[in-house]
Amino acid sequence: MKKPVPTLAEVAKVAGVSQMTASRAINNRSGVSKEKREDIQRIADEMGYVVNRAAQRLSGGRTRVIGVMAQLHTTFTAELVLGAGGAARAAGYEMLVYSLPDNDRRPPGSVVDLLRQIADGVIALLPYESDYLETLSAAHLPVITVDYRGEESPFPSVASDSYEGGRTAVRHLAELGHRRIAHITGNERLASARDRRRAYLDTMAQLGLAIDPAQIATGDFSQRSGFEAANRLLALNPRPTAIFAANDISALGAISAIRDAGLRVPEDLSVVGFDDIPVAAQLHPPLTTIRQPMQQMGRSAVNMLLALIVGLEAPSPRITLPTQLIVRGSTVPPTARLRS
């Protein structure tokens, strides 16, 4: 009770070895005989020993903690963090998350320094409008980014296959018989948004469908931008019969706008989203969407980061995970009346 957490020195004393040997045994380093190692580990367990990561880090060692910096209030990041946490724990690591503020005025340095002080590496889910990249690379610590401005970034990254996913979405609408297919874009500072837009353009062209610039409405992945973009699309004449939104949240906003205009989904307009966030299946109608393997992305990010930390193998600079079309109720063939 007086000493809830014993120190390494105490464990070593009980085990009758030097502190360094105890350290080696507990961290599974070489230089200890098998019997002594097991002996020490058993004693440490019995004593309820827990390493002090602060001390570990201070003395220049690995802490087996990974840091995450993310804006937590989107479902996407929440799911990703969930997957990452599981993978980290499975690998014997702990994970701490720094919740990035919405409007980021403060010097990003302190955050990076904070994480560096306790973590062996960082997974960065960065807001669009930040200058964290420079700070991160100045910090000289292992970093993996998720879906962040592909080419500009010096870090390995994980993403889902936005291009193929976008193509699948457009093809799905075309196969239902839609010809006037509109697109609501995401924030084009993200490679994923650019890829989805490119997929839209390419696929429309390949299918021989007319590309009207007015049918491409700029958004930024937010609900509000989806709402506003859809309003612009609804004002077109002829009106699109289908919308491919860059993510589920903006699809949600688009559906609101459509309904507010007195139209119905999917009878008057079909809508496809991207992500497959948990609520997508619970809407009425449930949303047809392109599923991103969000938790898997988190797991992959952790594994790449661990490879970087251990330094054995150079991780591939970019991992792209496959997406999947989930057909639900928000897409149907256009009614005869709408086909012009």
Added chain:
Amino acid sequence: MKKPVPTLAEVAKVAGVSQMTASRAINNRSGVSKEKREDIQRIADEMGYVVNRAAQRLSGGRTRVIGVMAQLHTTFTAELVLGAGGAARAAGYEMLVYSLPDNDRRPPGSVVDLLRQIADGVIALLPYESDYLETLSAAHLPVITVDYRGEESPFPSVASDSYEGGRTAVRHLAELGHRRIAHITGNERLASARDRRRAYLDTMAQLGLAIDPAQIATGDFSQRSGFEAANRLLALNPRPTAIFAANDISALGAISAIRDAGLRVPEDLSVVGFDDIPVAAQLHPPLTTIRQPMQQMGRSAVNMLLALIVGLEAPSPRITLPTQLIVRGSTVPPTARLRS
């Protein structure tokens, strides 16, 4: 470049003072003259000095970091964390979040120890089925809980006024003319769920409305439980004309069940939720609900924790924040046909 982050010793040398004086100046402790303090702080800024919290903690000092342990994948916790982060930063603190796993098999000790090693205190948003309370109190560090099993917990806590909120919800439905009002409960290990249930019972009684035990369907705050609970309620004869669900997510599930049964919201059944999560306003119909000040709860939790850490004033054992009825489209008077 060689030394990206200078140490306190280097700052002290440049400023021409002892390391201890520099420490006092930077941490705004007494024992330094005003001029020297400002001098040192300026030099530290220019040199880009950042405290090493690991060292700070190791040597027994305050780190100005607070820890949060939470299951991040619910909107409620995400919003709360957002509010907490803002309040922490405003007070000059940093915040790190430990994302608790869903199914918690591992010894909770390591998490608590990890946080204790770097944080001055912890805000705990605990899963329903955990034994963290004992571990937390054994750790002897400042803890604030959010809405956790009120009486059992030895820690101060923050909650919203579930009882008043619940009364408001039921009164709202009654004022619209509903008489057969059902309730879908939350996980009753949480005080908030118990309070909402009690509010339902008390208010029904006070309004002179019949309480049929079959109209109280057990849920656990999850979408699935809301769906299943609503199915049980729909099988009743006579059917309820309104449902008060313990939270928005289970209200969502209930609405799915109602629709699957070929009925409409709000024409056939009115539904009230609790929380006012961001999607609530975007549903069709938008959800009438009791708004909890989620971000404010986070802010209050931080402020209570800081009071505990500084130890100046004993924080009140429990802070209860007011809720607010948000009337949207999911509640209307019962149609004449439904009034029996």
Added chain:
DNA sequence: TTAATTGACGTTAGCGCTAACGTTATTATA
């Protein structure tokens, strides 16, 4: 006038750990 108090510093020691370099016994190699 002298002792007691206060403020502004500096010094010493140590938090718990690991890197780097010993030291010793054991084994492989010439």
Added chain:
DNA sequence: TATAATAACGTTAGCGCTAACGTCAATTAA
């Protein structure tokens, strides 16, 4: 048999910081 290489440890030093206790002057109280 002598020598080098290896494995299994132990010792020393220090990571960056703060608590606790100096020291010394400038005040204040008696």
